[in-house]
Amino acid sequence: MTIKAKPERKPLISLQNIQKHYGEYHALRGINLEIGEGEFFSLLGPSGCGKTTLLRTIAGFEDIDSGSVMLAGKDMMGVPANKRPTNMVFQSYAIFPHLTVAENVAFGLRKSPLSKVEKAEAAEAALNMVGLSGYGNRAAHALSGGQRQRVALARALVLKPKVLLLDEPLSALDRKMREQMQVELIKLQREVGITFILVTHDQEEALVMSDRIAVMFEGEIAQCDDPEVLYRRPKTKRVADFIGVMNFLPATCRHEGGKKIVNIVGLGETEITEEQCPEGFPEGAATVGFRPETLTILYEGQTPTHREAPAMIEEVVYYGDMTYYDVKFDGVDTPVRLSMRNLFGRDVLEVGTRARISWSPGALVVFG
Amino acid sequence: MKTLKTYAILYLVFLYAPIFLLPLFAFNTSTIIAFPLTGFTTEWFTALLDITEMHSALFNSLKIAVTSAVLATIFGIFGAMASTRYHFPGQKGIMGFIMLPLVLPEIIVAVSLLVVILKLGLSTGSWSVIAGHTLICTPFAIAILNSAFAALDPSLEEAAYDLGETRASTFRRVTLPLVMPGIVSALLISFTISMDEFIIAFFLTGADPTLPVYLFSMLRFPKLLPAVMALGTILVVLSILLITIAEIFRRRGAKRAGLKDTGGFL
Ligand SMILES: Nc1ncnc2c1ncn2[C@@H]1O[C@H](COP(=O)(O)OP(=O)(O)O)[C@@H](O)[C@H]1O
Ligand SMILES: [Mg+2]
Numbered sequence: 025m026t027i028k029a030k031p032e033r034k035p036l037i038s039l040q041n042i043q044k045h046y047g048e049y050h051a052l053r054g055i056n057l058e059i060g061e062g063e064f065f066s067l068l069g070p071s072g073c074g075k076t077t078l079l080r081t082i083a084g085f086e087d088i089d090s091g092s093v094m095l096a097g098k099d100m101m102g103v104p105a106n107k108r109p110t111n112m113v114f115q116s117y118a119i120f121p122h123l124t125v126a127e128n129v130a131f132g133l134r135k136s137p138l139s140k141v142e143k144a145e146a147a148e149a150a151l152n153m154v155g156l157s158g159y160g161n162r163a164a165h166a167l168s169g170g171q172r173q174r175v176a177l178a179r180a181l182v183l184k185p186k187v188l189l190l191d192e193p194l195s196a197l198d199r200k201m202r203e204q205m206q207v208e209l210i211k212l213q214r215e216v217g218i219t220f221i222l223v224t225h226d227q228e229e230a231l232v233m234s235d236r237i238a239v240m241f242e243g244e245i246a247q248c249d250d251p252e253v254l255y256r257r258p259k260t261k262r263v264a265d266f267i268g269v270m271n272f273l274p275a276t277c278r279h280e281g282g283k284k285i286v287n288i289v290g291l292g293e294t295e296i297t298e299e300q301c302p303e304g305f306p307e308g309a310a311t312v313g314f315r316p317e318t319l320t321i322l323y324e325g326q327t328p329t330h331r332e333a334p335a336m337i338e339e340v341v342y343y344g345d346m347t348y349y350d351v352k353f354d355g356v357d358t359p360v361r362l363s364m365r366n367l368f369g370r371d372v373l374e375v376g377t378r379a380r381i382s383w384s385p386g387a388l389v390v391f392g
Numbered sequence: 393m394k395t396l397k398t399y400a401i402l403y404l405v406f407l408y409a410p411i412f413l414l415p416l417f418a419f420n421t422s423t424i425i426a427f428p429l430t431g432f433t434t435e436w437f438t439a440l441l442d443i444t445e446m447h448s449a450l451f452n453s454l455k456i457a458v459t460s461a462v463l464a465t466i467f468g469i470f471g472a473m474a475s476t477r478y479h480f481p482g483q484k485g486i487m488g489f490i491m492l493p494l495v496l497p498e499i500i501v502a503v504s505l506l507v508v509i510l511k512l513g514l515s516t517g518s519w520s521v522i523a524g525h526t527l528i529c530t531p532f533a534i535a536i537l538n539s540a541f542a543a544l545d546p547s548l549e550e551a552a553y554d555l556g557e558t559r560a561s562t563f564r565r566v567t568l569p570l571v572m573p574g575i576v577s578a579l580l581i582s583f584t585i586s587m588d589e590f591i592i593a594f595f596l597t598g599a600d601p602t603l604p605v606y607l608f609s610m611l612r613f614p615k616l617l618p619a620v621m622a623l624g625t626i627l628v629v630l631s632i633l634l635i636t637i638a639e640i641f642r643r644r645g646a647k648r649a650g651l652k653d654t655g656g657f658l
Pocket of ligand 1: 046049051069070071072073074075076077078
């Protein structure tokens with residue numbers, strides 16, 4: 025079953041049943057995926073799940089056991105990396121240390137029919153695009169991490185590839201630089217309109233940047249969706265756990281007169297809808313998941329918008345703009361996490377305080 | 393701590409004192425190699441200019457050393473690439489056998505090569521010395537080039553390939569410039585090893601002796617000893633110069649490539 029590109033996008037890349045072994049190790053276990061033109065697509069998963077292998081398969085650096093890679097309607101079987109309309113930004117950036125910045129950027133233009141002047145102009149334009157205009161004559165080895173990253177981007181984009189492949193491009197940068205580059209990359213992608221495929225193990229980064237995210241575990245795609253769908257309606261407990269924070273509580277499910285009823289330990293009974301059960305409605309024992317921001321502490325005099333349950337505050341983590349509370353619902357042993365915005369005039373509560381918690385049945389996800 | 397210091401000093405004296413004696417006697421007026429020194433002269437150096445057999449031995453040595461150095465470095469590049477860039481069954485064993493001449497007594501290499509050459513009905517000559525020297529220099533070249541290739545990020549080569557270069561042009565535009573300091577080092581070290589190698593040259597040289605072999609034959613004539621000292625002095629100075637140049641190259645290369653200096657071969 026292939027994961028299709030969105031209907032509004034023309035499919036550009038089509039991967040069919042990609043299988044890859046490293047010796048005994050089964051690194052890619054049947055990848056079926058379509059990626060659309062102009063899409064910002066992310067491959068997200070824990071270290072070792074096969075993201076880089078899949079990216080390198082698209083680039084033409086890996087010999088796969090079976091399956092096909094189609095790029096812009098052409099079968100890439102037997103087409104080596106230097107003949108594919110893809111370019112890669114390597115995790116180490118792979119800036120040529122013996123060349124200047126301009127020589128690095130113009131590296132791939134050697135065989136192009138452009139004149140020498142045109143090549144220099146193209147390189148300068150690419151540098152300008154990544155915010156490094158005027159850096160052309162600098163020695164590449166003297167650049168900072170962020171600058172290397174930009175040179176690597178310019179070097180790949182100057183060739184106007186159909187697809188830009190980025191392998192954990194921001195993981196070597198410090199937090200501030202990383203957040204700045206995330207925004208710049210999004211802008212850059214919109215500007216050039218090229219399909220970007222980003223590999224990352226950072227779920228926040230994937231959520232911030234992507235049009236669509238494929239979550240991978242052990243060489244398989246577990247779920248492929250928009251960031252919002254992925255966050256709100258994860259298909260499995262494992263995906264739910266990997267993306268952001270998800271609380272889990274045990275529950276039992278039953279049908280009652282055509283209604284789907286779930287009885288959650290500590291919270292009580294509620295009716296749920298079909299789409300809250302991505303794996304199908306489980307009859308009997310189940311687990312419900314809910315995000316920290318779907319729970320709210322009710323202060324004196326506030327009435328719940330949805331349902332209410334009493335709890336005890338076990339742990340308080342203050343973040344400045346937010347406070348995270350770990351609370352135990354009465355009759356439940358496992359604490360759940362909730363997050364509150366620190367509005368002006370609202371006190372941060374102390375450990376051991378009893379509180380009324382408002383929760384929303386519509387925000388639950390039920391897993392079998 | 394104190395004994396260690398004494399030991400280190402004694403060791404250095406033992407190592408370098410004989411070398412300092414060379415110029416001492418090379419500039420001494422007496423033909424007898426003994427203290428006390430009798431006076432200063434440069435006559436032994438000018439005498440070198442008249443010994444024509446020595447000149448041909450020198451040129452023979454240069455020819456052999458240059459050829460062996462080039463061959464050993466080329467084989468060294470292949471060997472270093474095989475050991476750092478690829479993985480194949482039996483790799484460790486094969487690399488071990490290639491590096492073996494590093495510790496193999498040269499006399500064994502010399503005698504076995506001689507036996508093979510004679511059994512094949514060939515005659516010895518410069519070519520056989522070149523073969524022997526290439527054999528013993530290759531492991532040194534591999535050792536130097538291994539570290540040069542290992543320090544090279546493989547994604548640099550992949551990046552060049554990804555940007556449209558072929559395997560060959562990637563090697564030319566990226567790999568070669570980045571390992572060039574290693575190549576220059578390997579050439580100079582191999583050249584130096586070949587220049588002063590005696591045993592293999594002694595067994596395998598034909599009618600034209602190499603410089604060390606010629607020097608050895610000269611030792612039978614006490615009259616010529618000071619000239620030998622003069623020649624030795626020149627060789628020592630040249631060797632130091634060459635090794636220094638090799639090291640400067642290596643450091644400059646490492647700096648240009650933005651690599652951290654890891655000490656290198658020297
Ligand atoms: N060249 C290789 N030889 C053997 N195993 C490899 C090789 N490359 C990757 N692997 C293995 O394949 C798995 C997936 O690797 P990779 O695609 O790099 O993961 P990711 O990028 O998601 O961290 C890992 O378990 C890794 O050890
Ligand atoms: Mg990876």
